[in-house]
Amino acid sequence: MPGLISPGDEQKLRDAFAEMTRNVRLLFVTQTLGCETCLQTRQILDELPALSDRIAVEEVNLILEGDRARELGIDRAPGIAVLYEDEAGVRHDPRIRFMGTPAGYEFISLVQAVLLAGGRPPTLSEESVKRLAAVDKPIVMQVFTTPT
């Protein structure tokens, strides 16, 4: 089956991912039955490890591993949690989630999240970083988008 990403875009992604300094783990919450878009999501995610040794995909079955999915705060499929590992191999969860198929613009957002988790400095202004550092209560942001 031909890849979902064009050869030109593949090279651009390879170059971007080559800057990563940390390993990124994409925890893919899926279910075998009753999920129309889980297979497509898996196909999209499978494109990424082929472009960088630092990226791996791990499946979490929503039904069989419900506790693990709940720990990630994901209660439906397809869902993706973007985690990274420090130099000691310890996993960190920067609380970035994708619900639904990361196609179209969402794919670009996923790539940005992978790069951030992989060690790219955030693009926020110094002022924004300062304001966010002062947050002391939970803030859960759900951003609704469409693929086009």
Add this chain to the structure above:
Amino acid sequence: MAFASPHVTAIAVEATEFPDLVRRYRVSGVPKTVVNDRVEILGALPEPAYIEQALSAASPENEPDPSRQS
């Protein structure tokens, strides 16, 4: 934002795949950001305004009223 604060969780929701969430949060256009189930940010805003509105969800006047909890 989630990287800049351990208290922030960022969830991108593909609206067409979750019509129940679209109904629950009355999403009629994208992008729409719902913060702590209370504050709604419509469209794409400049970064300072977006952060201002997002952080307002954690301010006391936007705390849920315990007497109205379902």
